[in-house]
Amino acid sequence: MRSKRAQRLIEFQRQFQPADGVLVVISADPDAIASAMAVSRLLRGRAHRVVIANLNQISRPDNLAMVRLLQVRLTPFAEIRPQEYQKIVLVDAQPSHHEIFASLKADVIIDHHPDTGARAPFTDIRPQYGATASILTEYLRAARIVPARRLATALYHAIKTDTDDFKRQTAVEDLQAFQYLFRRANIPLARRISQADLRLEYLKYFKIALQGMRRRRNRVFAHLGPVSSPDVCVIIADFFMRIHTVSWSIVSGVCDRRLVVIFRSDGIRNHAGRLAQERFGSLGSAGGHAAMARAEIPLAELRDPALDPKDPRRTLAWIISRIERRRPPRTSPGAREAAAVPAPSHG
Numbered sequence: 177m178r179s180k181r182a183q184r185l186i187e188f189q190r191q192f193q194p195a196d197g198v199l200v201v202i203s204a205d206p207d208a209i210a211s212a213m214a215v216s217r218l219l220r221g222r223a224h225r226v227v228i229a230n231l232n233q234i235s236r237p238d239n240l241a242m243v244r245l246l247q248v249r250l251t252p253f254a255e256i257r258p259q260e261y262q263k264i265v266l267v268d269a270q271p272s273h274h275e276i277f278a279s280l281k282a283d284v285i286i287d288h289h290p291d292t293g294a295r296a297p298f299t300d301i302r303p304q305y306g307a308t309a310s311i312l313t314e315y316l317r318a319a320r321i322v323p324a325r326r327l328a329t330a331l332y333h334a335i336k337t338d339t340d341d342f343k344r345q346t347a348v349e350d351l352q353a354f355q356y357l358f359r360r361a362n363i364p365l366a367r368r369i370s371q372a373d374l375r376l377e378y379l380k381y382f383k384i385a386l387q388g389m390r391r392r393r394n395r396v397f398a399h400l401g402p403v404s405s406p407d408v409c410v411i412i413a414d415f416f417m418r419i420h421t422v423s424w425s426i427v428s429g430v431c432d433r434r435l436v437v438i439f440r441s442d443g444i445r446n447h448a449g450r451l452a453q454e455r456f457g458s459l460g461s462a463g464g465h466a467a468m469a470r471a472e473i474p475l476a477e478l479r480d481p482a483l484d485p486k487d488p489r490r491t492l493a494w495i496i497s498r499i500e501r502r503r504p505p506r507t508s509p510g511a512r513e514a515a516a517v518p519a520p521s522h523g
């Protein structure tokens with residue numbers, strides 16, 4: 177085991193010359209950012225310079241907090257001239273994941289997504305791992321590099337994020353990496369990063385939600401009107417689930433000319449995906465898992481006279497009546513129009 181890890185490290189190190197400029201290109205999320213930081217650390221003293229370039233604009237508040245608090249140096253890919261670099265590294269991604277990745281001819285690929293068959297001069301793809309950060313932690317250990325606080329914190333946060341606190345695909349190697357990092361990471365700082373899921377401008381939606389919320393037994397409904405991103409519906413739906421007597425939380429908003437309805441349920445006797453599909457599947461895309469689901473309905477499809485998307489109260493009443501109605505709508509094409517008419521209102 178140990179010798180295999182050492183061998184991989186030597187193979188990896190062999191790809192680089194001291195004069196090389198190395199470009200690590202990522203689609204920035206916690207795992208990609210932490211993995212790129214680890215590559216940069218591994219190449220210290222082994223390459224002339226390492227630049228981390230992000231393809232996507234980082235917008236999630238927690239990812240922005242990670243970059244700020246861990247002082248990660250990222251350069252937007254648009255500002256990069258790839259031809260100025262001798263080596264290209266992909267972490268937490270494979271060429272077919274993005275046309276720009278494919279165009280770059282990577283020298284090194286390290287990833288944990290399902291193997292797409294891509295091969296570079298050095299390729300290490302381990303789909304059984306929960307995070308690329310776990311793979312890079314093994315490289316650091318093989319290189320006998322003890323990660324500094326910020327790097328350890330980034331890798332720790334990445335493993336927690338990608339495995340959703342070990343509730344998703346997790347290998348024993350992820351747990352080993354986590355255990356190793358746990359002692360070296362700044363845990364309060366990592367908590368601060370994962371907590372930072374709000375934007376200041378989201379607070380006004382909390383106000384709308386709290387003022388306009390309706391309760392039907394163990395269900396909470398809120399309609400937020402026009403929202404800058406459906407993310408805020410998700411945040412508020414999750415927020416209502418924190419009330420111990422609530423077993424359903426249904427929060428909607430209008431974004432990109434669509435009515436977006438987010439469903440959260442305790443998943444015990446309820447199935448959010450099934451409810452979303454039953455009540456909204458005939459109007460747009462709808463579905464999900466037992467505990468979380470969403471429906472997205474183009475406003476152009478909503479020709480129901482009982483609904484006025486410009487009137488938040490009527491929109492909320494329409495959503496409630498559609499969900500609270502006892503029998504699911506029939507889905508035959510002839511029943512489509514009939515199904516769009518809500519049952520008598522529940523007061």
Ligand SMILES: [Mn+2]
Binds near residue numbers: 207208268307308
């Ligand atoms: Mn990942």
